[in-house]
Amino acid sequence: MFRQIYRVNADGSYQLLEDQVIDDDSIRIYVNNELIEETNCIAKNLEELVIGKVLYRGMKALRWNFKTSTGAAHIELLQYEKVAPEKLAISTAVSAQVVINAMQELLDNPLHRATGAIHLAGLYTADGENIVKFEDVGRHNALDKVIGWVVKNVKNVKNVKNVKNKTDLSGKILLSSGRLPLEMAFKCVEAGIEILASKAPVMASAIEFSEEFNLTLIGFVRENRMNIYTHPERIISNKRKCY
Numbered sequence: 160m161f162r163q164i165y166r167v168n169a170d171g172s173y174q175l176l177e178d179q180v181i182d183d184d185s186i187r188i189y190v191n192n193e194l195i196e197e198t199n200c201i202a203k204n205l206e207e208l209v210i211g212k213v214l215y216r217g218m219k220a221l222r223w224n225f226k227t228s229t230g231a232a233h234i235e236l237l238q239y240e241k242v243a244p245e246k247l248a249i250s251t252a253v254s255a256q257v258v259i260n261a262m263q264e265l266l267d268n269p270l271h272r273a274t275g276a277i278h279l280a281g282l283y284t285a286d287g288e289n290i291v292k293f294e295d296v297g298r299h300n301a302l303d304k305v306i307g308w309v310v311k312n313v314k315n316v317k318n319v320k321n322v323k324n325k326t327d328l329s330g331k332i333l334l335s336s337g338r339l340p341l342e343m344a345f346k347c348v349e350a351g352i353e354i355l356a357s358k359a360p361v362m363a364s365a366i367e368f369s370e371e372f373n374l375t376l377i378g379f380v381r382e383n384r385m386n387i388y389t390h391p392e393r394i395i396s397n398k399r400k401c402y
Contacts, residue, residue, distance in 0.1 A: 190234055282332070337359050
């Protein structure tokens with residue numbers, strides 16, 4: 160949406176301008192009629208958002224009903240399995256340049272460029288092809304939407320309605336525009352994604368967790384470089400692994 164604003168300079172002069180701002184909403188999330196969270200978000204792709212948040216709470220949705228009402232999103236879990244983090248297999252090898260190029264593609268978002276007010280998250284192949292990406296006012300919500308999409312689409316999810324093409328997670332990279340704390344690393348491990356990277360910093364708690372559970376954690380993907388904090392064996396540079 161656009162709002163009329165006053166842009167004021169230090170000398171007191173001003174201009175009357177049209178400024179683009181993000182239209183966000185407060186959404187209450189209910190699981191089996193129980194309120195589990197209230198979040199401020201862009202009210203799009205709410206089903207993916209809720210499924211991602213449910214996974215973080217240790218429940219992988221297998222069959223469900225989903226609906227929205229004014230200011231709320233409701234999921235009824237008809238079938239789910241309890242999940243906990245398990246060590247990831249190290250089966251993915253990705254070029255460092257692919258990660259850098261994919262991050263540039265993720266950040267090339269018109270709303271992100273125009274407002275600077277949203278976070279982005281996306282799933283990419285080892286060749287740098289984008290599979291899916293989402294935007295939201297919160298970095299956690301953007302990543303939750305990707306995780307929720309993954310739960311709906313990965314091959315080992317059974318009996319999911321309205322899914323045409325299942326996605327194999329081997330060789331996939333999850334990219335984010337925001338800081339990477341423990342919770343975001345946790346979500347990737349539960350979803351079975353081996354590489355998590357961001358243009359922003361990573362937190363010490365995320366590093367410790369990623370080291371233990373075999374997640375490749377990458378920060379500061381910018382200016383044609385990146386910092387690999389854990390499990391560099393998945394990243395290939397100049398045809399050699401980074402270790």
